Amino acid sequence: MARPTYDAAALEPGWVVASHGRRYRVEVEPGAEIDCMTRGKRSDVAVGDHVRFARTGDGGIIETTDPRRTLFYRSDANRQKLIAANVTQVVMVVAGAPAFSEDLVNRCLVGAEHAGIRAIIVLNKIDLPEAARALETLELYRSLGYDLVPLSAKRDLSPLKARLEGHTSVLVGQSGMGKSTIINGLVPHAAARVAEISIALGTGKHTTTHAELYHLGPDSHIIDSPGLQEFGLHHLTPVDAANAFVEIRPLLGNCRFRDCRHMSEPGCAVLDAVARGEISKRRFGSYRRLADELSRKRAAWE
Ligand SMILES: Nc1nc2c(ncn2[C@@H]2O[C@H](COP(=O)(O)OP(=O)(O)O)[C@@H](O)[C@H]2O)c(=O)[nH]1
Ligand SMILES: [Mg+2]
Ligand SMILES: [Zn+2]
Structure with missing residues (x-):
């Protein structure tokens, strides 16, 4: 060595x-x-x-x-893209406007589940009329057990503050959802610090081009991350993906075939649950697109 x-x-x-x-x-x-x-x-x-x-x-x-407690990251065909280390909570930020991608939400949730990190969803901008539809869409996630926190970062952050106590959290989401507004509301002088760090690290602009950790208290910290357009999960196998969907996981092992891919196999416990309406078609669609992508990726390797 x-x-x-x-x-x-x-x-x-x-x-x-x-x-x-x-x-x-x-x-x-x-x-x-x-x-x-x-x-x-x-x-x-x-x-x-x-x-x-x-x-x-x-x-x-x-x-x-040092050894990490957790690592939250995404990956494409070529490499890992680290988002944050040692976080205990992923805070997915979405809003009614601009519209958010539900597939991206699912991919972030899958990434968090796979990494063993608790995830919550913040619906920001509830002061906008578009929030009503977004809330309807997101009720599904509440029914799956994810904590859903509707708020307006411009008016009142207290619903989120309580959930950040004792956690190291990372804010993730598409740009425009309000992550920086949330950070600025939580951390006095955050905007000035972004500018200072941008100069120190040579990023040039006063936007979130880098990830940054802020202290909220002795045991509470929050990390702002650059906006996400996509969330590649090339580090997962299709079986990992199935395990990361919280409503599919308990059914695994109940299918007739041990190597069931839950695509069109007879005696599939997952397809049966979809047919009975116990698993939402939207979530199952997300799972399928992901599993499909991951199995094509593996086929290309073999
Ligand atoms: N109406 C409304 N607009 C908001 C709210 N929070 C953020 N915004 C606006 O949404 C835009 C994007 O916010 P920003 O914090 O930069 O989003 P980021 O890209 O996720 O960091 C800005 O114009 C904000 O003023 C909110 O609670 N209500
Ligand atoms: Mg930002
Ligand atoms: Zn199956």
Whole structure:
């Protein structure tokens, strides 16, 4: 095994509180942050990671990452795209306008289930007339056991505040849903900090082009992430996908064929539940599209 090029005893511990590409802000103690890089092409460090870094003048080089409690990430055919490490809760933010993609909601939920992270859904902008239809759509998720929190970030964030207590949460969603508005409502001076970090990490614009962690209290933290257009799940098998749909999971093992794909097989417990109306057609459609995509991906590999 190659020996590390660093002196482990000289490394300092820190907490990654902002990331953009391979540039990171690492908190060494409350209020004290250092700009760090990774070595070479390494980019497997995420906001929320506890790391060990070597000082280099006024900056640092991240050498190791401590074992993670959780890792929330997406993936395409080529690579993983880390979103946040060590979070205990994914907060999916949607709104009535602009319209949100239900498939994207399902994919985020699947990603969270697969990573073993609790997920809740915030319906923002309930002050808009379009909220009524969105709420109707989302009742399905409440019936599946997901906590659904309707609110207006511009008026009152207290319904969400209670749910953030004691958690490290990551806000995810399409752009325009109100993630930054939520952060600005929760964290005083957040907007100023985004601007400051954008300059430090060289992102240039004052928009959420990087992920960033804010402290809400001693045990409560929240991570803002860049807007999502898609949520690739190439790290899952079709069986993983079935297990990540909370209403399909308990039926697995009840199908006639052990390797049932729940597509058109006779004696399929999942298809029977769909026919009886116990599993929603919308959710099953989402599962099918995902499982289809994942099995085509595997076929291409074989
Ligand atoms: N009517 C209404 N508009 C909101 C609310 N929250 C955010 N917005 C608006 O939605 C737009 C997108 O918000 P932003 O926080 O930038 O979304 P992000 O892309 O998810 O970070 C902005 O014009 C906000 O002013 C809300 O509760 N009600
Ligand atoms: Mg934003
Ligand atoms: Zn089946």
